[in-house]
Ligand code: SF4
């Protein structure tokens with residue numbers, strides 16, 4: 001017959017007189033540990049709508065829609081937490097590091113999957129010529145803050161800054177096609193800007 005070791009006897013006696021490790025959830029609230037990975041949530045003041053989180057999500061539970069018909073046009077990120085596996089890749093790869101974070105919320109069961117969504121909206125920057133999406137205004141601002149004056153080498157970053165400072169009121173209004181040299185001082189997508197640089201108009205006017 002094997003006799004219990006002293007350590008095991010001590011643990012058995014200690015547990016007889018100590019509180020249970022488990023708690024009485026759901027009869028009492030449960031507070032998970034700090035590093036618990038629960039429902040991911042967007043933090044609106046830090047999310048710039050870059051879509052990096054959606055592109056690394058292994059279950060494709062984050063999608064984005066560019067709603068160019070709304071006023072103002074917006075990029076809408078939709079996170080379906082009913083198919084989220086709480087892996088934390090979105091948080092780890094967020095370019096601002098705080099745009100999306102896994103909360104400690106774990107009571108996520110429900111009857112209607114349509115309600116199991118988190119959303120985030122950022123205003124879009126559209127090409128003034130073809131209407132193509134250039135990106136979100138918040139993303140352009142974030143890059144400007146990140147790399148400073150270097151970002152002003154790109155016309156769109158510079159133009160958005162001018163607009164914010166109300167320095168370019170003369171550049172607004174309908175574009176008179178084809179694009180001309182002064183249209184360089186408009187928000188344009190990479191394709192229209194390249195076409196403008198290569199067009200004969202550029203050489204002639
Ligand atoms: S935690 Fe993982 S599965 Fe859930 S949204 Fe983030 S990347 Fe996707």
Ligand code: SF4
Pocket residue numbers: 042046047048049050051052053054077093094095096097098099100
């Ligand atoms: S800022 Fe972060 S949370 Fe927002 S879209 Fe980009 S990666 Fe996702």
